[in-house]
Amino acid sequence: KAGVTQTPRYLIKTRGQQVTLSCSPISGHRSVSWYQQTPGQGLQFLFEYFSETQRNKGNFPGRFSGRQFSNSRSEMNVSTLELGDSALYLCASSLVGQITDTQYFGPGTRLTVL
Amino acid sequence: KNQVEQSPQSLIILEGKNCTLQCNYTVSPFSNLRWYKQDTGRGPVSLTIMTFSENTKSNGRYTATLDADTKQSSLHITASQLSDSASYICVVSGSGNTGKLIFGQGTTLQVKP
Numbered sequence: 663k664a665g666v667t668q669t670p671r672y673l674i675k676t677r678g679q680q681v682t683l684s685c686s687p688i689s690g691h692r693s694v695s696w697y698q699q700t701p702g703q704g705l706q707f708l709f710e711y712f713s714e715t716q717r718n719k720g721n722f723p724g725r726f727s728g729r730q731f732s733n734s735r736s737e738m739n740v741s742t743l744e745l746g747d748s749a750l751y752l753c754a755s756s757l758v759g760q761i762t763d764t765q766y767f768g769p770g771t772r773l774t775v776l
Numbered sequence: 777k778n779q780v781e782q783s784p785q786s787l788i789i790l791e792g793k794n795c796t797l798q799c800n801y802t803v804s805p806f807s808n809l810r811w812y813k814q815d816t817g818r819g820p821v822s823l824t825i826m827t828f829s830e831n832t833k834s835n836g837r838y839t840a841t842l843d844a845d846t847k848q849s850s851l852h853i854t855a856s857q858l859s860d861s862a863s864y865i866c867v868v869s870g871s872g873n874t875g876k877l878i879f880g881q882g883t884t885l886q887v888k889p
Binding site for chain 2: 705
């Protein structure tokens with residue numbers, strides 16, 4: 663069974679631009695979560711989608727948004743990029759996102775904002 | 777404020793030795809605690825998941841313990857190998873699903889030959 667895939671793996675943007683990241687979960691998984699990882703802050707939860715609906719949201723500004731499609735694939739969008747948005751963006755999928763579900767992480771998308 | 781703190785921040789041990797990583801949390805209500813291993817440049821991989829009723833769980837050479845009363849967890853690595861060199865992250869969930877997981881800053885472990 664294929665793992666979680668994320669595209670692109672690396673991305674360089676300039677301040678003020680917007681970016682869209684994509685995540686394909688493991689087949690059969692309906693919950694997709696997004697995280698931002700930086701050296702200073704560690705891993706921080708962005709949001710979780712389940713059955714095309716945002717079920718939980720972390721403490722990030724509205725510039726960060728996402729969506730999930732009927733095939734469970736998910737996209738994350740960041741508008742008006744800031745230097746501080748440079749980070750590794752990870753997505754993780756699980757069956758239905760229950761407390762005992764194992765989350766499987768993708769390799770991440772490394773975003774650099776210049 | 778819900779927090780997860782890990783110690784030590786970094787650790788260097790010799791191959792074959794044992795080590796223990798610590799995690800203290802103040803998350804309430806508490807649902808479960810997870811330990812992840814993250815190799816450099818890769819996504820985290822789940823090692824264990826424990827709910828409040830479980831006080832120990834093993835995954836090969838990795839053994840996690842949980843004391844829900846003192847809100848402490850530890851990850852013990854037995855007979856370390858070079859491949860154990862990674863960041864180990866403690867994650868606590870205070871809700872009923874994987875939403876709003878609270879992550880520790882991680883412990884970076886380096887195993888030397």
